[in-house]
Amino acid sequence: MRELTYWQALQEALREALQRDPLVFLLGEDIGEYGGAFGVTRGLLAEFGAERIRCTPISEATIAGAAIGAAVTGMRPVVEIMFMDFLTLTMDQLANHAAKFRYMYGPQARVPLVLRTPAGGGRSYGATHSQSLEAWFLHVPGIKVVAPATPADAKGLLAAAILDDNPVLVVEHKLLYATTGMVPDGEVLVPIGRAAVRRPGSDVTLVAYSYYAGVALQAAEQLAAEGIDAEVIDLRTLVPMDTGAVIESVRKTGRLVCIEEGTRSGGVGAEIAARVSELAYEYLDGPIRRVAAADVPIPFSPPLEQLDLPQLADIVDTARQLCRG
């Protein structure tokens, strides 16, 4: 175990995969000498060469499509899309092809494709560089979605994604790249589809993922000081979702707050709420609450952006109201 930043942990997963498997290669804009917009691939070009650390023109749709073509013919491409917002440009390839090949073409088709992309706001990057669009992929069966919150999970989930024979979207977060945490040495795999209980508790369940898993933990500390014992579930994987872990927690606590950075309507929290209502309604002692961004494009102005994005205080207030009535 060593302390690494989130970006270093991601890089370590990439490096180990590149070393282990000659079929793995990276594809993306400015991932060479520049090291990627957030530095994850810095140094890899010198180490592995331009054939495997393959810089592309600005052509997101074709980057995604070429990765699919390489994947179905036996390679294991790892794509970087510079901002999650730019997934809009790849959506035909991801939603109509990557997600459906296996179902339509049968078992001969495998699409072992990984697409890494930074999501999230908080840096005043404006409406087209700050979005959290992961909920879209809950509605397109055939793509797995992981969203690591810690350096250890960043390494372990990315490594698992590269080994997976399916398309996997790895949602990273801009505010996490510089955060640090203990990361195991050598190959480490975090199984896709399993949530983590970050903090056990008995009064209320806080479900979050990515950057907000950490914010939820902070909220739990504040709540503890008020005598409210919150359990924090870090989903880690959105598709397939570990519904069982959430239900198990709700059986203990009877109360649920779903936390996400994406916009509220049709979001991840809505999906969790629906599943818990369908499968575990009898355990609920109160309404399910959601903390999410407003249904607006992300504004630029720093105070407006903060107003829009979920804040620590919003989570604390929501959980308190739910517990105290």
Add this chain to the structure above:
Amino acid sequence: MTAVPAFTPSTAEARRVLYQLVLCRGFEERVLKLVTDGSIRGTTHPYVGQEAVAVGACLVLRPQDWVISTHRGHGHLLAKGGDPNRLMAELFGKATGYGGGKGGTQHMADFAIGHLGSNGITGGGIPIGTGAALSAKLRGSGQVVVIFFGDGAANQGTFHESLNLAGLWRLPAVYVCENNLYAMSTPHREACAIEHIADRAAAYGMPGMQADGMDVQAVAAATRVAVERARAGRGPTLLECKTYRFLGHSKSDQRVYRSREEEASWRERDPIARWRALMLEHGWAGAADLDAITREALAAVDAAVEFARQSPFPAPEALTEGVFATPGESCAN
């Protein structure tokens, strides 16, 4: 313009070409009847008239070379060596079809014969084929990828992005544009700022070639030049084949956007009649041989229909199976 040496098939190749032309034509004509009488649900995009492109291009490919197809894709699959039984069964939505009945007319693949899939999104296969060419290059496999698309797809952004990437990286890809003059109902002249799509190659650092898409020999000759170039590591080619679909875009098309006179003039250039005449002229076969080959191909269509009709529908559990690959299961690729 690239010089194109003439392509002269062996007698065996010539006979196979006729078989495949008739198989593609006969298959589509039968499918139309089956769609009309309700045996096949959904829609269909007939390839009738364009057969020389698929058959001519695939003639010069090796079995391990790849093709990627379009929404008008039955002919590409058959020309690459696909099984008419499994193709027809897929159209019937049967479990024995290429996708177990879950893909349908626009979504079939047979990786074992180098067919990477037909595609319901116009232009959707162009970047995927480009990625397959990248894969071939990265592994030094010597494989070439022929990427079929229509004139409509050539106006999608992915066409331009993909050709730029392939030109930049000198990928072993041959971009075969089947310019049948209409993107659904939109004439090429009203959708494209220039007359010849092949001229766009200049913008992407690759040669542009044109071939008569009604002539198997011309398509094979041009494709061979492009394939040899790709295989030698000299990069991609854009090959435009001017062709014509004799029928409508899909089953409901009344063809109000073009004249019957125009259709008749293209039918005079029917690739099958042309090939039959050529075979007789060169003595590759006698008239009785031609009729026998034709009967044999049409019998394969009859057999495919019978196979499809006798096959079972998918079991109910197939609905939720196969969304994801699971570790350890057997895979063809």
